[in-house]
Ligand SMILES: Nc1ncnc2c1ncn2[C@@H]1O[C@H](COP(=O)(O)OP(=O)(O)OP(=O)(O)O)[C@@H](O)[C@H]1O
């Protein structure tokens with residue numbers, strides 16, 4: 131059974147359409163890359179998947195459970211969902227609010243009721259994995275854009291979610307840092323995590339052979355291709371290179 | 374704590390605007406000096422106003438399952454400076470009154486006095502005083518608590534004076550119907566017990582965060598402060614204080630100071646028979662105290678007819694669909 | 701910096717999470733998110749103007765009209781007068797489109813009922829007549845302010861104040877406040893959502909979280925102020941807030957204001973003849 135299942139899902143913002151009639155299935159362990167023009171609905175989809183927003187029409191099932199407004203209104207259910215899904219925002223500014231990077235990463239695990247030693251272990255591990263150990267005592271508010279991206283990922287990883295939703299995690303990173311990030315994502319994929327990321331860096335992402343879900347300007351899914359299928363479609367590739 | 378319209382008599386409202394005007398003037402002078410030293414203070418006024426708006430609309434959880442609101446007057450004074458806070462909070466209150474219906478339009482002066490002047494000033498004075506003894510956090514906590522309570526007390530007094538200042542010949546209040554014996558305890562109880570603590574805790578936690586993360590971003594008063602604006606302010610207030618009496622006296626001058634005292638005594642010390650209970654609900658009462666009876670019968674008929682037609686039209690309006698797009 | 705091999709994940713990350721769930725008492729985040737979303741929706745919605753252009757006042761005049769109306773209602777205690785003023789307001793309401801009118805009714809009834817609930821206990825103190833009059837007056841004032849809010853855009857308010865010769869600095873500050881209310885509101889909403897995503901158990905110290913939320917918001921607003929000042933300077937800001945000239949003509953304004961002016965005159969002189 132698919133872990134994430136969308137059926138005829140649409141989402142409307144107060145005066146614009148955000149998503150139009152999406153049908154999508156994502157299995158446990160999939161690595162999906164969302165691509166598409168600006169404003170095509172990638173961020174919107176990630177927000178719906180994370181339960182921050184409710185679909186206007188259509189259904190969203192996570193692990194067999196229908197995620198509805200009622201379901202999300204129950205604090206316990208909401209927490210359960212958030213324990214399984216982690217989201218790195220496109221604008222990481224909003225995500226970091228603690229007084230130090232170490233505190234930021236410890237925020238999640240501490241709530242899970244882990245012991246201090248376990249929390250400290252997770253903080254060290256996550257900062258190492260994202261190559262941000264040297265930022266440990268810094269104030270998140272004063273970090274650079276790229277540093278914020280890495281710390282945001284570390285703080286989400288520390289919760290060990292089953293599904294990782296990443297909104298443009300490569301944006302603002304140097305090529306070397308992008309490689310490091312992708313290597314980490316591959317390792318996570320190997321560990322069985324489900325990863326859905328939005329990105330504009332086709333070249334870099336193509337190297338790790340994800341499944342591509344491509345949006346068009348009408349907020350619909352235009353194509354849903356595995357890396358191998360995409361390789362057979364040069365014109366589609368050419369189009370993705372322009373995004 | 375936003376006082377809506379019709380709770381204060383227009384005369385009181387006017388007087389209070391006059392009372393706040395000199396404070397605004399001083400604030401503008403002081404902020405101009407602040408802008409010279411720190412240029413971004415100018416746009417910060419507007420942005421701080423929106424920050425205050427968001428603080429005031431945020432529901433803070435309190436034990437018992439309900440929520441309370443902070444005002445953030447003291448906090449803003451400490452963060453951006455007291456005079457800038459006065460102006461920013463004034464803008465917030467203006468926005469709320471005109472565009473969001475929080476607080477009255479006529480009562481704007483009263484609300485500005487309570488929340489944009491008294492609260493940040495009392496809070497900030499407290500903070501500075503205790504800061505000299507090296508305990509800024511205690512000062513801030515006490516300041517926030519005191520600031521909102523003094524503001525609430527003043528609001529209570531403003532409301533409670535209304536039955537004395539404005540009433541019909543027979544003594545029925547025209548505006549806020551509760552006397553000081555109701556308004557002051559009600560306002561104080563709510564703020565001393567709940568809202569004050571909420572405000573103080575909120576203030577101290579935000580301050581702590583900013584002081585830890587970016588201590589340089591806190592407002593630091595310039596050491597060479599002239600005392601002159603204060604003198605202006607005091608002088609202005611002294612000049613204006615008789616005006617307050619004047620304003621209420623000429624407009625509603627049915628009583629002398631002696632009578633005022635007598636009324637105070639009558640209302641608060643003696644057990645007056647509650648009027649409504651004594652009289653019961655007579656619809657005729659409307660015609661006793663208020664002068665619809667003075668209108669010629671024919672005018673009454675015309676008014677009724679027009680009312681009926683309008684109500685009918687409005688009803689139709691409410692049931693219609695928007696056929697054409699507006700405009 | 702010693703790099704760990706990224707391919708080797710720590711053990712805890714290799715294993716699936718133990719899901720836990722705890723009962724939660726207060727859900728202040730969800731509550732505030734809803735609240736803020738409503739505010740943002742209101743701020744981003746351009747208010748539809750009154751249906752017929754013919755009756756539209758210039759922004760300054762509609763502000764004056766609002767002032768006159770509220771003042772008259774507050775001043776008078778004559779039921780007949782209030783009745784007349786009520787009719788005037790009702791007449792204005794006819795100009796609203798049906799959906800606008802329904803919106804008006806909803807919020808007006810809500811606010812009036814709340815105002816009435818507060819004064820209702822005073823029935824035992826002062827009697828029914830006072831309570832009725834008070835309720836009536838409050839309802840009328842609320843109706844006129846609500847009507848103003850429904851038919852006035854933020855831009856119109858600003859140009860109205862400008863035409864009434866408010867100081868430039870005040871108008872600029874108001875303009876900035878309205879613009880940044882939206883930006884800061886959006887920022888706060890997103891921060892709350894991000895917090896919500898990682899709040900996998902009930903918050904032990906909700907107030908500490910709120911402190912960090914608003915501490916961050918303050919730092920963000922300072923950053924905005926710096927940026928805005930730089931932008932203002934770059935565009936040759938000279939301390940003046942300029943806006944487009946209004947297009948309605950004076951005659952028209954005076955004509956639409958006439959009923960109010962007549963009322964004011966009547967009110968002032970009426971005192972001598974005992975009309976009010
Ligand atoms: N808060 C909002 N209110 C109204 N409309 C919005 C809001 N957020 C996004 N939209 C609109 O919804 C559509 C989809 O936006 P979304 O952010 O999902 O795009 P995206 O694919 O992530 O774009 P980008 O590549 O620029 O990040 C866009 O047309 C956008 O204008």
Ligand SMILES: [Mg+2]
Pocket residue numbers: 172173174220297328
């Ligand atoms: Mg996006």
